[in-house]
Amino acid sequence: MTQEGFKRKLTAILSADVEGYSRLMSEDEAATVQTLTAYRKTMTQLIQQYRGRVVDSPGDNILAEFASVVDAVNGAIKIQAEIRKSNTGIPEDRRMEFRIGINLGDVIEEEERIYGDGVNIAARLEGLAAAGGISISGTVYEHIKDKLSLGYHYLGEQNVKNIPEPVRVYRLLTESEEAGKMIGEEKSKSKKIRYVASSALALIILVAGILVIWNNYFRVQIEPASVEKMAFPLPDKPSIAVLPFDNMSGDPEQEYLGDAFTDQIISGLSKIPNLFVIARNSTFTYKGKPVKVQKVAEDLGVRYVLEGSVQRSADRVRITAQLIDAITGRHKWSERYDRDLEDIFAIQDDITIAITKALNIELIEGEQARLWQKRSTTNLKAYLKYLEGMSYFYRATKEDNTRARQLFEEALALDAGYTSAYGFLGLVHFFDARYGWVESRGKSIETAYKYAQKAIELDDTLDTAYLVIGGVYLLKGQHEKTIAQAERAIAINPNGASNNTFMAGALGLSGRWEEGIEYAKKAMRLAPFSPVFYYWILGRAYFMTGQYDKAVETFKKAVRVNPDYLPAHAFLAACYSSLDRHAEAAAEADEVLRINPKFTLESYTKTLPYKNKADIQRYVAALRKAGLK
Secondary structure, eight states, rough: TTTSSEEEEEEEEEEEEEEEHHHHHHHHHOOOHHHHHHHHHHHHHHHHHHTTEEEOOOOOOEEEESSOOHHHHHHHHHHHHHHHHTTTSSSHHHHHHHHEEEEEEEEEETTTEESSHHHHHHHHHTTOOOOOOOEHHHHHHHTTTTTSSSSSEEEEEOOTTTTTSSEEEEEHHHEEEEEEOESSSSOOHHHHHHHTTSSHHHHHHHHHHHHHHHHHHHOOOOEEEETTTSSSSSOOOEEEEEHHHEEEEGGGGGHHHHHEEEEEEEHHHHOOOEEEEEEHHGGGGGGTOOOHHHHHHHHTTTEEEEEEEEEEEETOOOOEEEEETTTTTEEEEEEEEEEGGGGGHHHHHHHHHHHHTTTTTTOOOOOOOOEEHOSSSOOOHHHHHHHHHHHHTTSSHEEEEEHHHHHHHHHHHHOTTOHHHHHHHHEEEEEHHHHTOOOOHHHHHHHHEEEEEOOOOTTTTOOOOOOOHHHHHHTTTTTHHHHOOOOOOOHHHHTTTHHHHHHEEEEEEHTTTHHHHHHHHHHHHHHSOOOHHHHHHHHHHHHHTTHHHHHHHHHHHHHHHHHTTHHHHHHHHHHHHHTTTTHHHHHHHHHHHHTTTTTOOHHHTOOOOOOOHHHHHHHHHHHHHHHHO
């Protein structure tokens, strides 16, 4: 064990993912999931057959490790052969093909998981593989070149994300007639540069455009994203997704710092009306996964992707960030900050402003003031408590909500004027009341309102506080006041998915269901991987406007996100009974009772804050027709 308490080891790492997965899912979700499940089972069996083990399998990715490099390569070759065999007879546009990257490197082992540069390099190699192909690092090549009868296509030294030194990359040639073949010469960059510099043409190029040389020889151009393959049409304004900043500290306890830093960047960018910013809850689905910028852009329907890393060492912090144009595959901007930890406030502002400049977004005076507003706190210890509290808050369980509340209170003890801590302290008390996590619901509502009002007194540009106050008004049945608070939140943060979905819900409950649908759609475009209640709010509006087929489609997506979400099953029962699809209605009624055997219509509808009683009566009648009592 190392002094940090982690075990290190040298291992062969295999990383695989599906080429064009977002396109396949958008065309036929059910068939894609069915095929992926079958292929993943085959891959797992083959990995085990070649004495490896699957470490993780999020989404369309598989991460595995092998004690032997030869086993890893042979296993990968067998996997691709079996996948090709399984694809026989399937239309070309529906075939599922995997890309595989293999690296030999040092990793940190914690319980059953592995971390470190060795894993990151395998993930980057996967991105450099062709569909149905395998890419390996130079370390793997050195170990297998005299042991296996293969050919190789040398891709040169590649600079890859968060790895300081270039990585030698080879694509495997596995056909028998290709054995012993080497495509591409293994020239060093220094030889290339000397050759170019020795010619008269190089002198002309250097004088005419040294930037072009830099981009072509030293910056890696990633594989461009395809606009045609994007799951959503590109917005009519610059669109960006901010990926979770990687924790490079080697200490899982520092994970919250990168997450919260990312959250602050998203929050700052979201306040700019001329930007389209993907919500946190969607970009964080990529956390800890070996993803490619191209795939992120196609999944989320954006042009630009920001990625980076945070490394804390005592009172110092090193932050790297790079903005990539996924359509061209080139960098728009990049920077590395190596500063005192207390400068983290300024770094957030620097990155936000640098992005607006790189995208040629002119900020009007009010928007500039919003970005450069007085800091909620300048107390570093209070700020770190707040960031840690945010990491618990987003886990959304009773226990984590309690821990978040404690940390926000500790932040306020260090700085009694900390606006953001007041705002989120109000939000955790509201959640306590909303989800019944406390005995005194009324007391929690009052406390939530008090903290939100305090936040607004200190800074009237904190949209979170207006959502809390709006939520309190909603629970009290004051619908117009609720809508007014939602309008204020959206005016401050137009890209806030939570703000838009809250407005959708508030409008619907006040009887303005059609208007609510548009806000719900906007929220789900800002958050393509939406939480379950986003689907519920949109589906409810479809039901109330008589669009039952659309409602069914939406609620089916909700239960795919969370099969035990009772409100979605209840509305599905109501939709099916309204369509006279009695067997399906009865099946959904059974699901409601499975989740809550004590369910009754009286207790379920007692606290529904609908303004129009006719809406409740219509819903109850549909539920009763489905067989619920």
